[in-house]
Amino acid sequence: MENMAMALDSPVNDEPAVTEETKVSARDVGVFYGEANALRDVNIDFKVNQVTSLIGPSGCGKSTFIRCLNRMNDTIDSCRVVGSIIMDGRDIYSRDVDPVELRARVGMVFQKPNPFPKSIYDNIAYGPRIHGMASRGGELDAIVEGSLRSAGLWEEVKDRLAEPGTGLSGGQQQRLCIARAIAVSPEVILMDEPCSALDPIATAKIEELIDELRQNYTIVIVTHSMQQAARVSQRTAFFHLGNLVEQGDTEHIFTNPDDDRTKAYITGRIG
Amino acid sequence: MNTVILLIAILGLTAYGYQIGRRRALGTVNGERRRLHSLPEYHGAYVALWCLVPVVIIVFAWLIFETTIINGILVTSLPTEQQALPKSQLELLLNEIANIAAGTRQGADIDPYKIAAARQYSNLSLVSTGLQVVLVLIAGGVGLALAKRQISARFRSRHSVERMIRIMLVICSTIAILTTIGIVLSLMFEAMRFFAKVSALEFLFGLHWSPQTALRADQVGSTGAFGAVPIFTGTLLITMISMLVAVPVGLMSAIYMAEYATPKVRGIVKPLLEILAGVPTVVYGFFAALTVGPFIRDFGDSVGLSVASESALAAGLVMGIMIIPFVSSLSDDIINAVPQSLRDGAYAVGATRSETVKQVVIPAALPGIVGSILLAVSRAIGETMIVVMAAGLSANLTANPLEAVTTVTVQIVTLLVGDQEFDSAKTLAAFALGLVLFVVTLILNVIALTVVRKYREKYD
Numbered sequence: 004m005e006n007m008a009m010a011l012d013s014p015v016n017d018e019p020a021v022t023e024e025t026k027v028s029a030r031d032v033g034v035f036y037g038e039a040n041a042l043r044d045v046n047i048d049f050k051v052n053q054v055t056s057l058i059g060p061s062g063c064g065k066s067t068f069i070r071c072l073n074r075m076n077d078t079i080d081s082c083r084v085v086g087s088i089i090m091d092g093r094d095i096y097s098r099d100v101d102p103v104e105l106r107a108r109v110g111m112v113f114q115k116p117n118p119f120p121k122s123i124y125d126n127i128a129y130g131p132r133i134h135g136m137a138s139r140g141g142e143l144d145a146i147v148e149g150s151l152r153s154a155g156l157w158e159e160v161k162d163r164l165a166e167p168g169t170g171l172s173g174g175q176q177q178r179l180c181i182a183r184a185i186a187v188s189p190e191v192i193l194m195d196e197p198c199s200a201l202d203p204i205a206t207a208k209i210e211e212l213i214d215e216l217r218q219n220y221t222i223v224i225v226t227h228s229m230q231q232a233a234r235v236s237q238r239t240a241f242f243h244l245g246n247l248v249e250q251g252d253t254e255h256i257f258t259n260p261d262d263d264r265t266k267a268y269i270t271g272r273i274g
Numbered sequence: 275m276n277t278v279i280l281l282i283a284i285l286g287l288t289a290y291g292y293q294i295g296r297r298r299a300l301g302t303v304n305g306e307r308r309r310l311h312s313l314p315e316y317h318g319a320y321v322a323l324w325c326l327v328p329v330v331i332i333v334f335a336w337l338i339f340e341t342t343i344i345n346g347i348l349v350t351s352l353p354t355e356q357q358a359l360p361k362s363q364l365e366l367l368l369n370e371i372a373n374i375a376a377g378t379r380q381g382a383d384i385d386p387y388k389i390a391a392a393r394q395y396s397n398l399s400l401v402s403t404g405l406q407v408v409l410v411l412i413a414g415g416v417g418l419a420l421a422k423r424q425i426s427a428r429f430r431s432r433h434s435v436e437r438m439i440r441i442m443l444v445i446c447s448t449i450a451i452l453t454t455i456g457i458v459l460s461l462m463f464e465a466m467r468f469f470a471k472v473s474a475l476e477f478l479f480g481l482h483w484s485p486q487t488a489l490r491a492d493q494v495g496s497t498g499a500f501g502a503v504p505i506f507t508g509t510l511l512i513t514m515i516s517m518l519v520a521v522p523v524g525l526m527s528a529i530y531m532a533e534y535a536t537p538k539v540r541g542i543v544k545p546l547l548e549i550l551a552g553v554p555t556v557v558y559g560f561f562a563a564l565t566v567g568p569f570i571r572d573f574g575d576s577v578g579l580s581v582a583s584e585s586a587l588a589a590g591l592v593m594g595i596m597i598i599p600f601v602s603s604l605s606d607d608i609i610n611a612v613p614q615s616l617r618d619g620a621y622a623v624g625a626t627r628s629e630t631v632k633q634v635v636i637p638a639a640l641p642g643i644v645g646s647i648l649l650a651v652s653r654a655i656g657e658t659m660i661v662v663m664a665a666g667l668s669a670n671l672t673a674n675p676l677e678a679v680t681t682v683t684v685q686i687v688t689l690l691v692g693d694q695e696f697d698s699a700k701t702l703a704a705f706a707l708g709l710v711l712f713v714v715t716l717i718l719n720v721i722a723l724t725v726v727r728k729y730r731e732k733y734d
Contacts, residue, residue: 073622075618075621075622078621080536103624103625103626105624106621106623106624106625107623107624108624110622110623111618112622113615113618117613117615117618117619118619119616119619119634119637120637120638129625129633129634130623130624133624133626133629134624183619184622184623186623187623187624
């Protein structure tokens with residue numbers, strides 16, 4: 004508990020530039036893998052310019068849930084999603100929504116950095132190219148530079164844009180993946196344990212970056228590190244055994260949770 | 275019959291050795307297994323191996339030297355005029371004697387000295403077999419006894435057994451390697467004999483191939499020209515046609531199976547495709563010769579083209595179909611080895627499935643796919659049966675797929691089939707062609723395997 008409190012004192016959390024505009028809201032969302040019910044009755048709102056972290060022990064359904072938000076679960080054959088997820092007033096699971104279009108609006112960063120085996124430039128330019136976002140070469144250059152700058156990677160790689168992205172360090176690769184997600188100008192960015200494969204210094208950089216990005220995007224992050232959730236997020240949701248147990252302001256969840264299971268988890272008794 | 279009994283005796287002896295080795299090991303420690311350095315089974319195996327190995331060596335020595343020694347003794351007892359016969363005729367004579375001894379050659383017209391020799395041959399064989407049995411039993415028994423005496427609680431039989439097994443493994447792999455080297459050397463020596471008769475330059479760059487050499491001065495049409503370029507171009511033409519079929523079809527089906535098909539469909543389609551690989555090439559051959567060839571010819575006639583009934587096109591098409599499963603199944607494995615995280619990354623920026631395949635998966639898998647195609651090419655070049663049946667024999671220097679061409683493999687077959695003299699340039703040419711074939715496919719395979727391995731290292 005003491006650790007938690009200390010973590011909360013960090014200055015990152017002090018500026019509540021919070022608007023209460025809801026970007027995405029999930030209603031009665033459940034997920035089935037074949038017959039197995041991985042997630043039940045999740046109701047949660049994600050607000051603009053806020054970072055919401057999803058915490059919980061392994062296998063609690065938080066990664067499954069975050070993958071519902073950009074319909075990544077569609078790529079798994081046995082996976083079935085019920086309920087509705089409303090983004091800007093439209094259910095993203097309704098028939099007339101194209102998952103490809105949706106994913107351009109909802110970017111995602113994965114647990115393990117997964118740069119394409121292409122040059123750094125092409126890694127970033129991939130999304131804008133397939134969406135036809137730049138008609139002239141100069142525009143594409145600008146998008147690439149802008150994205151790399153936003154991801155705090157520009158200074159480190161500006162002289163070697165033609166080198167393969169796989170040659171970067173783990174932390175740089177992850178920031179490259181964040182830049183790649185930003186390049187298609189999404190409105191929401193999903194991060195599935197973005198720092199779990201990184202060392203503390205690279206992690207600190209990414210966390211700083213997340214806080215900067217929140218000025219422009221709605222961010223949802225899955226994390227195993229409660230300190231990280233406390234440092235970067237304004238709101239926190241706790242998942243346990245496929246249920247959304249509790250959600251609320253991060254400070255509230257970590258200092259005075261209502262549910263016993265949440266209390267047990269954040270004090271390290273379950274998980 | 276004798277061999278079978280001997281074999282049973284050896285096996286029995288070995289099994290007995292295993293048992294007493296095991297029992298003795300347990301006996302030395304009064305059944306407390308933990309005081310033994312090695313498990314009792316290793317002590318048993320140690321004794322059994324010491325019994326088996328000398329026996330096997332003796333049996334092999336007999337197999338190798340028996341005939342030579344018996345023949346040597348037999349020759350010294352033959353009449354002097356027969357002893358002076360040239361080597362090949364002497365061998366014939368010895369063969370005949372062996373046949374008489376076995377009773378397969380009978381009659382009143384046999385020379386008396388041959389009958390005497392046959393009798394001696396039977397006696398020698400009998401003595402030899404007896405000697406072999408006695409030696410085998412002694413060697414087995416001695417080995418067994420010596421090994422048994424060594425067993426004690428601290429004796430490291432596991433180390434010895436494992437060393438012996440390692441040596442056996444090394445011997446096995448050496449056999450494979452030596453065989454390969456032997457084949458290559460024999461190819462090279464025969465090819466060198468050919469190049470002594472025909473210059474390598476003429477062979478590699480000559481434009482005219484007509485390997486029939488004249489036996490008499492007045493024969494016509496048997497010029498004995500050995501310019502292999504038409505054969506090489508024929509091989510190339512057919513290989514290219516087959517690749518034009520196999521690469522697109524194989525690659526597309528690999529992409530379908532790896533990226534689009536549901537597991538259920540994939541479970542059905544993949545084995546079905548692999549059935550193609552199980553069809554004997556000779557079946558493809560008559561499919562090409564009797565169905566595809568005439569069909570192409572008739573079709574050509576109907577649109578006013580003259581097509582040979584044994585066209586390069588027919589052989590190439592069918593060969594391409596044969597190679598589809600190689601390309602598809604290798605490429606499928608390689609595409610599957612591309613990490614899912616790359617696909618996720620592409621989907622997450624809003625790429626469609628086809629954009630993901632075209633711009634992420636295929637580029638990532640490309641080195642491996644190139645490797646699989648090279649392997650397929652080397653297979654197409656070496657493929658024999660289809661082209662023998664469907665490609666024809668005339669060595670035309672042409673790039674027209676509708677004409678008949680011939681390939682390296684076809685020429686090797688036609689040069690060597692039937693009764694041939696092995697000192698004419700015509701027959702020896704087959705070895706030179708074989709050498710070229712070997713070198714080309716070897717290079718292709720080495721490149722392909724290097725490329726594939728490099729790719730594997732990247733993602734594992």
